[in-house]
Amino acid sequence: MRELLSALADGEASDGELRQILQSCADPEEADPEAARETEKYRATWANYQRARAALRGEPHSGADLSEQVAAAIAQDRPPNRLAVRIGHLFRLPATALTQTLSQKLGQALRQTAIAASVAAVALFGIGHYQGMQPGHTPTLAATAPAPVSNDTAPLAQAPAGFAFQPATRTVSSPAPLRVTDRATAQIPVDRAAVRFHIDELVRAHSDHSVQAAQEVLPAARVPVPAAPD
Amino acid sequence: MPARPRRHSPPRGTNHRRPPATLCGLFLCLLPLTLCAHDERPDPIDRADPKALYEQMIRSPAHYNYTGTFTYEQGGNIQTFALASQTDGNLIAQSLEPLDGPAHSHAHRFDSRCEHRERKGAAQIGDYYNFYTRGEVRIAGHPGIEIALAPVDKYRNGFQYVVAAESGLMLRAIALTPGRKMVERTQFVSLDYRPHTADSSPAPLASRAPAQVACERLRIDNGWAASWTPDGFKLVDSSLQDDRAALVYSDGLATFSVFIESVLESFLPAGTARRGATTVYLNYLADESTTYLVSVVGEIPFATAERVLASLHRR
Numbered sequence: 001m002r003e004l005l006s007a008l009a010d011g012e013a014s015d016g017e018l019r020q021i022l023q024s025c026a027d028p029e030e031a032d033p034e035a036a037r038e039t040e041k042y043r044a045t046w047a048n049y050q051r052a053r054a055a056l057r058g059e060p061h062s063g064a065d066l067s068e069q070v071a072a073a074i075a076q077d078r079p080p081n082r083l084a085v086r087i088g089h090l091f092r093l094p095a096t097a098l099t100q101t102l103s104q105k106l107g108q109a110l111r112q113t114a115i116a117a118s119v120a121a122v123a124l125f126g127i128g129h130y131q132g133m134q135p136g137h138t139p140t141l142a143a144t145a146p147a148p149v150s151n152d153t154a155p156l157a158q159a160p161a162g163f164a165f166q167p168a169t170r171t172v173s174s175p176a177p178l179r180v181t182d183r184a185t186a187q188i189p190v191d192r193a194a195v196r197f198h199i200d201e202l203v204r205a206h207s208d209h210s211v212q213a214a215q216e217v218l219p220a221a222r223v224p225v226p227a228a229p230d
Numbered sequence: 231m232p233a234r235p236r237r238h239s240p241p242r243g244t245n246h247r248r249p250p251a252t253l254c255g256l257f258l259c260l261l262p263l264t265l266c267a268h269d270e271r272p273d274p275i276d277r278a279d280p281k282a283l284y285e286q287m288i289r290s291p292a293h294y295n296y297t298g299t300f301t302y303e304q305g306g307n308i309q310t311f312a313l314a315s316q317t318d319g320n321l322i323a324q325s326l327e328p329l330d331g332p333a334h335s336h337a338h339r340f341d342s343r344c345e346h347r348e349r350k351g352a353a354q355i356g357d358y359y360n361f362y363t364r365g366e367v368r369i370a371g372h373p374g375i376e377i378a379l380a381p382v383d384k385y386r387n388g389f390q391y392v393v394a395a396e397s398g399l400m401l402r403a404i405a406l407t408p409g410r411k412m413v414e415r416t417q418f419v420s421l422d423y424r425p426h427t428a429d430s431s432p433a434p435l436a437s438r439a440p441a442q443v444a445c446e447r448l449r450i451d452n453g454w455a456a457s458w459t460p461d462g463f464k465l466v467d468s469s470l471q472d473d474r475a476a477l478v479y480s481d482g483l484a485t486f487s488v489f490i491e492s493v494l495e496s497f498l499p500a501g502t503a504r505r506g507a508t509t510v511y512l513n514y515l516a517d518e519s520t521t522y523l524v525s526v527v528g529e530i531p532f533a534t535a536e537r538v539l540a541s542l543h544r545r
Contacts, residue, residue, distance in 0.1 A: 191497075198525075199503055199510050206487040206508070206527040209478040211338055213466060213485045215349050216291065217324035218403070218416065220336040221302040221311055222508050225328050 200224050277395065280361035280377040281352035286398030287391060288349055291315055291322050292342040294397055296423035298370070299329065304414040304506030317342075317426050350482025358382055358462040358481055359389075367392045369401035370418040376402075379483065384408040385460035385534045386484055387507055397423050405507035408531055414506030451545075452476070454490055458541035460534060479528075479538075486528020488538065490515075493523045502532050511535035515542060 203223055210219035276282045297314045310329040315322060320343050327335040352361065364376040374392040381388050388410065392402040402417040449468050452475035459479050463486075467478035477488040493514075503510040507529040513536075515522045524542060526535035 195498055198498055202487075202489060202510060202525050202527045203505065203508060205476065205489065206485075209467060209476075209487050210485045210529070213349060213478065213480045215288075215322075215340045215342070215344075217313070217315075217326045217336060217338045219485075220326050220338075221300075221309070221416065222304075222414075222506055223336075224505065225309070225331045225334070 277375050278363060280363045281356065283363070283375055283377050283393045283398070284352045284361065284379070284391070287393045287400050288351070289342070290394075290398035290400075291324070292317050292319060293425060294399060294423040295426050296397075296399060296421060298418050298421035298423075300416055300418040302414070302416050302506070305504070310419070319426055355379075355462070355482040358386065358460075359483065364390065366395075367402070369394075370421045372396070372399075372401055372418075372421060374401045381408060383460060385531065385537075386481065387413075387529055387531065389483065394421075399423060405529065413504070452490075453544055454488075454542060455545050456488060456538050456541045457543055459538055460530075484529045486526060486530045486535065486538070488542065489525045489527070490522050490542070492520050495521075498523065502535075504532075509535055511539060513539055515539075517544075 200223075207219050207223045210222075211217055295316045297312070299310060299312050302309045302311060309331075312327045312329055313324065315324045317323070321339060321341055323337070323339045325335055325337040327333070359379040359381055362378040362380065364378050367374050367376045369392050373395045375395055376390060376392045379389045379391075385408075387408065388406040390402075390404040390406070391400055393399070394401050399421065400418075401421065402415070404412055404416075405414045406412050450470050452468055452470040454468075454475050454477060455465075456477065456479070460481070462481040463479040464481070465477060466480045466485075467476070469476045474489055474491040476490075479486055479488075498512060500513040502512075508527065509530060509532050511526045511532060513524055515524050524539050526539050528535065
């Protein structure tokens with residue numbers, strides 16, 4: 001499920017995956033408490049995305065749920081389908097107001113917001129310390145991320161010859177004895193030059209492998225052009 | 231309104247005679263020679279068969295000498311490159327030079343006879359990609375046919391290629407995420423080619439390329455392995471250099487590398503990055519005594535990179 005949400009955040013979720021996300025958010029009234037807690041976590045994650053969008057646009061986050069905006073967008077009133085009912089529970093909308101049009105409009109809104117949130121994550125990376133957007137983690141994005149992307153963060157965020165770097169949003173389970181370390185997502189001072197240098201070096205090494213594997217020199221085009229000496 | 235076919239008539243006032251029989255005889259004698267000269271060219275392409283087009287595309291660099299310029303687009307940025315490729319029918323030497331920004335060049339040499347070459351034909355990758363023909367497209371002044379390779383699962387990217395109708399050379403390549411979002415586009419702006427002849431040699435370009443073309447590469451067991459990769463991805467290389475272990479996997483079309491190095495402290499944040507089709511996923515693994523910085527880099531979706539990283543283990 002978290003993979004699907006992440007795909008959504010990356011703007012890579014298909015319509016089918018979007019549907020799966022919504023269907024996975026079980027009805028809190030009829031599901032077990034564990035599922036209700038899961039739904040609450042997704043809702044918290046979603047709230048983070050909204051705050052991120054507000055921060056990105058330089059708007060104060062009103063605290064209003066996206067659902068209110070979606071409700072305003074409803075133009076027609078048809079009998080709700082099952083998916084629409086679930087959307088209603090997820091976003092605390094009255095079931096009577098939900099239509100199939102809503103699920104389509106919400107799909108678009110979800111995508112736009114998720115894309116905006118992922119861009120905001122890049123902006124976040126420009127600040128001095130990195131904090132992962134963990135579910136359950138108190139969202140601080142609106143408070144800490146400067147609304148306009150400052151010139152200081154622009155080279156990394158726009159990455160003319162390199163990468164846009166996004167912080168990891170998930171921890172990964174791994175069979176013993178190896179484990180994914182917790183401190184990986186703890187606060188680490190970000191040295192942008194070090195990150196960039198490391199990634200460029202990795203991509204260069206991978207490109208050498210790829211050129212060999214593909215038996216063509218085209219993968220070398222993917223390697224960032226070395227910066228001119230200052 | 232369709233143009234009416236025009237009948238060619240001899241200009242007035244000229245004495246139009248039939249060609250002498252000797253000239254016809256000479257032409258008939260030379261005809262087989264003319265045909266022989268084209269023996270080196272690949273067979274005519276079956277335009278309706280996307281797998282045949284793909285095969286033609288990956289083999290055409292061994293049939294033609296060509297030069298061209300192409301653009302590489304990703305993330306709203308565009309970079310122009312000059313490409314030159316020469317062959318003697320077996321060895322292929324290619325050089326790549328960016329035309330924007332600081333000048334530098336990249337050169338390489340391949341042997342198309344290498345049996346183990348990781349870029350597999352349509353038959354081998356057909357289990358992991360569905361092939362489609364999308365229609366005719368004209369690129370860089372050359373008519374071409376577009377083919378799509380759609381992944382059968384969500385663990386790999388999709389690709390679309392425009393294959394030149396006459397030569398089989400690649401005119402455009404597009405990479406798409408499993409959600410069909412275009413992440414990079416490589417497209418020729420100009421392309422000149424000619425069939426290689428017996429005396430054409432990749433030497434001029436090869437002088438800048440590594441001298442050795444080794445079919446068999448030395449594979450060093452570095453003690454690491456991924457217990458999960460998407461179906462079809464096989465280990466094609468492993469190495470250990472400067473305390474950094476590397477594993478390279480390929481499904482015959484896409485490639486990804488896994489780099490593992492022990493670190494004293496987490497000096498980089500865990501995270502993901504993208505440039506075009508290439509994704510980078512960094513995270514840390516630890517056992518009782520050591521922390522490892524693990525990086526998965528390749529033309530694969532983030533979710534695949536993440537799952538591969540989580541499956542890494544010491545053998």
